[in-house]
Amino acid sequence: MAFPPHFLEEIKARVGLSDLVGRRTKLTKKGREYSGLCPFHNEKSPSFTVNEEKGFYHCFGCGAHGDHVEFVKQTEGVSFPEAIERLADLAGLQMPAQDPHEKQQQQKSATLHEVMDLAAKWFSAQLSSQAGTAARAYLERRKVSDQAVSQFGIGFAPSARTALKEALLARGVTENLMMEAGLIIQPDDGRPSYDRFRDRLMFPIGDRQGRVIAFGGRALGDAPAKYLNSPDTPLFHKGHILYNMASARRKAFDAGNVIVAEGYMDVIALAEAGFEQAVAPLGTAVTEDQLRILWKMAPEPIMCLDGDAAGWRAAQRASERALPLLMPGKSLRFALLPEGVDPDDLIKSEGPRAMADILNKALPLSELLWKKELEGHAVKTPEQKAAFERSLMSLCDQMEDQTVRDYYIKHFKDRLWRWSREQSFQQKGSYSAGKKPERFGRFANQKNKFGKNQVAETPIAKSTKMGRREELLLITVVNHPEILESYFDEFAAIQLFSADLDRLHNAIIEIATSESDLDYDRMKHHLTKRSLFSVVEKFSKDTSGSLDWFAEKEAALEDATQGWLHLVARYERVKLEQDLKVAQKNLEQDVTRENLDRLKLAQKALQEAEGNEADLDGFGVASGRNTGF
Template sequence: MSLTPQWLDELRARVSLSGLIGRSVRVTKAGREFKACCPFHNEKTPSFTINDEKGFYHCFGCGAHGDVIRWMTDHQGLPFMDAVKELAVQAGMEVPAPDPRAARVAEQQKSLHDVMAAAQEFFVRSLGEDRGAEARRYLASRGFPDRIVREFGFGFAPDSRTALKEALSAFPDAMLIEAGLRIVVEGKEPYDRFRGRLMLPILDPRGRVIAFGGRILSAEKTDAPKYLNSPDTPLFDKGRTVYNLHRASPASRQAGRVVVVEGYMDVVALAAAGIGEGVAPLGTALTEHQIERLWRLVETPTLCFDGDAAGQRAAMRAITRALPLLRPGHSLRIATLPTGMDPDDVIKAQGAKAMEDLLAGARSLVDVLWDAERAAAPLDTPEDKAGLKARLLQHCETIQHPDIKSLYRRELTERFGELAFARKERAPFQPRQGGGASRGKGQPWKPAPPPLGAQDRAKMLKVGTGQSQSLLAAVLSGLIRHPHEIARHADALARLQPEDPAMCALIDALLVESAQGALLETTDLAPILAERELRLPSAEDCAGMRFGFLTGHGEQASDELAEAVALLVELPAVEVALATATQRHEAEFSDETFAEQQRLLQRRLALLARLGQMGRARASL
């Protein structure tokens, strides 16, 4: 049975080391690590540490050291494969079946690591030779100290099509090509990928070279890309690799943050200024896998983007990637640089403290999302404003976690309400005749957003005329009578699309009121809604429906209101499905389509019958 290094790395990442050890040893939290009395030798004071982020345990007393697999073999006494199988069950992973090809791939990757290490030695050596003089001058112009040049492994690729091949003659050309160091063009001899460039190695979390990035030095090569990265190889997947992760991990524990910048030269500039927790994606927008990797280090990484249009687009791409992944406590913060400046420019012009101040002023994801969508298009007309609301709600719908989705919808709806409607000045307080105080609480209410435009409402539930319209009027009257029930039914109300604009505006008003968290009395809510020129449902709108929640209170009224909301949501959905099924039956005329049409018809009749029973409606069908 052959297990690849990638599979084993994934296994180690999925199993919590502290949780595994904590099943048999008492562990205690100590900062970002855990401590325990060493289980491998007798001791009275804890010298055994467990680091989940690094994935290993270590005893400073006896020197015991290992990862989750080593724990299972050394402490639990399991053979290697038995340990792997047991951990795989805990991690929810399938143990690869025996595959001779996997063994060959693992051996191949081991050989490719040797190739990349040899290439790195060649590039570093070339930087120190005469042919690396231009590269050294460039590094000096950037102000990078010698320690930074050595730490990050800067090198130089000579401007030759065969220099690397000649230096690595011990390896066959096929391996150099597979490692991404040489390029094959049909009908031509292979040639070195990196030529005349300042070289920077890209390392995996274990500190092994897996790829390279090269910056062009000659100003004459205007047709060549400024930066060139290795292609995807058996060792390197740019969408899953975070540059400088192996250095940023220990630095992040001290700083309590991770700073994500746009390129690896920005990472080096931050490190030179004393900010060692910088990382970068590699030629692509931040991917879902990279976001998950960063969340293993800190719960809220800080993304640093340029202030120009391209930087703002990059920020929005990162936000849209992150929204579906959000979970409690895990998010992103966005720091925006001055227009036309990268981190190195800021540090050189204003000093490292200025960069620290920019990072400290990073904004929350919801703030940046709101500002970006608000500035994305004009807001001159009601249609423009409805478009903004639709875009914001579309972002909310991508969030998978239900609580976070609800909170984002509430937050953005509140902000939209403040923007879309100007507040009216409230009349000065006047005592009523007889000396009684006004029944209103005197707090200006945020008016409701306008209804969505026709295009933006395509995915919502339409409530037309007839019984469903009367039911809607009754439900809204009930919610005004029982304001504490609004939050319970907010998600259902947000999906409705009444044909009557006045009903649309009233629904949005109730949602905004609920989002504000104000628990108004019914005697307060109705006058305030009317004052904001929102038409309230009348008895005529309800078509004579006499629901109990329109007159009563208590648990029975609450349950009846909930059933009415459920009918309100299901009835238009069934009507749409029935219309679709009827069209299909008319086109196909099969037993299957007829059965589906009849099923939906019966369901519609059952819903209408229940509605009539509940409301004792006077209007006929």
């Protein structure tokens, strides 16, 4: 059977070619392509490449070449329909039912594309005509360049009731085709049909190949609706398409990100300022299908929203829509503009650099969710705080991916604990006049000296024997509390299974959040008050002649810090190695795309952690030692 083109395009949009090929051979990303050993012939050095952007693979050794369908046919020995069926299953799509009029429908789709192309060219010509004077003046006021007008195919629909209809009739297009393309409207009372778009600036909307499938029109005069989009047609379903999608998809590969603006003019302004990877939904909140399209372009699309109440609501709706779809490595970020400002305004008034600063400071999804829930809750009483925590946990319940959900629960619980402590100290007025408030907040904002290699937020499994290393992670900090001034977040993220060590760890965090200028004597005093210094003595040993000497209070702070950072890096490595084993086991038991993604992320994290232990050059010199670590 023949398959509708839009169905084949949807399969390719949902199933990444590199993911598909990666099920058969290990691929490594190099620039804009992936490379690996060819799955079609035996070779020792890679000659096989996958171009995700262009949608094909090629082997320079044996000449194998093709797309998604060809790869399944060749590797699984199936026919074309069977290959489509297997790809549809991977994409989560139902196979289209056989239709005796299918060929006729495909021919009609091809004809509709021709009609839309004719309409786009006619609108473009009208912008240059005498009738388009006011439209050109509007574009000039908005500082839209001639290059942008040409690049985005901007046109003009005259105010005459049937101008487009008559122009297309003269070119042999029937009223039925115009109706099916959404270009004209047929009144129910039998009156003659008329143009849908009149006295509007016209923005062609393209599909994944860039073919015009719909239009958006901005009113230039008085109109009930400022913006008007084409209705759903055989070519166009607004929840499945993004404005500027075809062009932005190519640019996103180069930029490493994709920007989601609110409207046509924002996308055009961003593109003119150098941000050509910008797209926009079509008058609605971002849909699930649009999110999947965005994640094909970049792992964390940036939602660039107007700085007003409507922009904040749009951010909230996008965050809620994304929750069930989150996967490891797939999320959203939110660039919230100043109040009353949109991207076009900001770029025109302050330039591209100001826009880049906003994008670079985009909030992660977790931060936006926290702000969203905090905004809607009073949090003074224990009951109100409990309600706030429940609302955060209810967000986690909506996340279908177990790994993502677990990390979010841990993140929110950690943040709730820190936030509650901060609130408690503020309410009690426990700070002296000369002491800075919000001590914990100061620690939290310290520059992270680990970069990407922070201590993992999930505990290492009980079966992992950290032994002396766990004890030293705490003993070093007890003897040298100054370490916390720079590395509090790394220390707080450590998870311990020994009950004694865990109590000691929590106590040190509590002391550090409420006390400043800590040294050994003050730390000992506070731990003794909590009857916990005996735990320190229990785990402290005479290590003057061993490799643990840096943990002693006599060691120089510089050496203690270096030794402690080395332990933290090794702690992280153990956790990453465990994550990799779990991911490998999950993939062996259940070969799914999600499990494959988890394995890739675990492998990447472990590779990035290679060689990240603390630099131990000169270690011990500050303490008067020449011993290596």
